[in-house]
Amino acid sequence: MKKDFPKLMVDSTENDGHAEPIMDYIISWCLRWAMQDYANTKSILYNYCKRMLCILLKENNVDTISFTDVKTWKQYYKIDLWVEAILLKNNIEEKHAILIENKYYTPLHLTKDDDGQYKNQLEVYRKKFDKYYKEQSKDWETHYALITCIDRNDEKFSQYEEAYNYGYEIYSFYELLDGHSEETESDIFNEFWLKW
Numbered sequence: 521m522k523k524d525f526p527k528l529m530v531d532s533t534e535n536d537g538h539a540e541p542i543m544d545y546i547i548s549w550c551l552r553w554a555m556q557d558y559a560n561t562k563s564i565l566y567n568y569c570k571r572m573l574c575i576l577l578k579e580n581n582v583d584t585i586s587f588t589d590v591k592t593w594k595q596y597y598k599i600d601l602w603v604e605a606i607l608l609k610n611n612i613e614e615k616h617a618i619l620i621e622n623k624y625y626t627p628l629h630l631t632k633d634d635d636g637q638y639k640n641q642l643e644v645y646r647k648k649f650d651k652y653y654k655e656q657s658k659d660w661e662t663h664y665a666l667i668t669c670i671d672r673n674d675e676k677f678s679q680y681e682e683a684y685n686y687g688y689e690i691y692s693f694y695e696l697l698d699g700h701s702e703e704t705e706s707d708i709f710n711e712f713w714l715k716w
Contacts, residue, residue, distance in 0.1 A: 528711040539624040539669075544600050546712045547620065547667065548592040551576075551603055556586040562705040568713075572696045573605060576665050577616055578689075585609050597648045598631070598641075604660075617660045619649045621688070623668040627679045642666070642686040664688040667696070669716070 553562075553569035573590070574582045589606040596602045601620035606613060621642060630638040633647070646664055653660045666683045670676050672692040683690050693716065703710050 525715070528715065540600065540622050540626070541594075543622040543624065543667070543669075544594045546708070547622065548594060548601055548603075550709065550713075551592055551601075551605070552590050554587045554605075555590050556588060559586075564702060565704040565706045565709055568697070568700065568704060568709065571698050571700075575691070575696055575698060576603075576618055576620070576689075577605070577607075577663060579607075579609075581609075588613075597645065599645045599649065602649070615658060615660045616663060617649070617653055618663045618665060619645060621645065621666045621683075623666060623670075623680060625670065625676075628682060640682065640686065642683055642688055646686055646688075666690045667693065669693040 550569045551573050553565055554573040558566045558569075570585075570587065571582055573587065574580075574585060579585055586608050587605055588608060589604075591604045593602040594600065599619055600622045601618075603616075603618040603620060605616045605618070607616065608614075629641055631641040631644050633639050633644045642664075649664075650662065653662055664687050666680055666688045668677065668680055668690070670680075670692065671694070677690075677692065680690050693713075697713060701714060703714060
């Protein structure tokens with residue numbers, strides 16, 4: 521990989537520069553590429569995206585799963601990404617919902633809850649997310665993820681460890697690639713994920 525080309529997400533900016541909305545769009549796009557409908561369209565891209573969604577769902581047997589539907593919403597109830605994925609595993613349909621909070625460099629912050637009190641944003645978002653699915657007649661398994669571009673070995677990563685207290689899994693950016701670095705058929709994916 522050439523290191524002398526300009527990078528999509530990194531320049532001389534010393535703060536996040538509103539990068540999180542870009543993360544929302546790209547991650548939303550990638551998760552929708554995990555649908556079985558795209559398996560033969562761009563197979564390398566599809567495999568990355570399917571693996572990514574499986575990681576978020578803690579599904580290890582990627583080959584035995586197919587996603588029949590993936591829907592995403594950005595900034596619904598101020599949640600960065602709201603994901604619904606329907607998958608088939610051993611010919612049994614499962615419904616999963618994922619609340620995703622993206623962090624570029626910014627720390628967790630307080631936000632106003634329905635009771636007017638300020639609480640950790642992750643707690644407030646999860647409460648709204650859980651309330652929605654509690655009211656649904658369908659059976660949805662819920663998941664909570666915080667995705668950051670900060671490497672797990674970086675001392676700044678520890679600022680997100682509070683997320684565990686609210687039931688969130690924390691993923692460093694490259695963990696979603698699962699150790700793979702092969703370029704895909706998509707310049708968007710390659711620039712965002714592989715040349716960050």
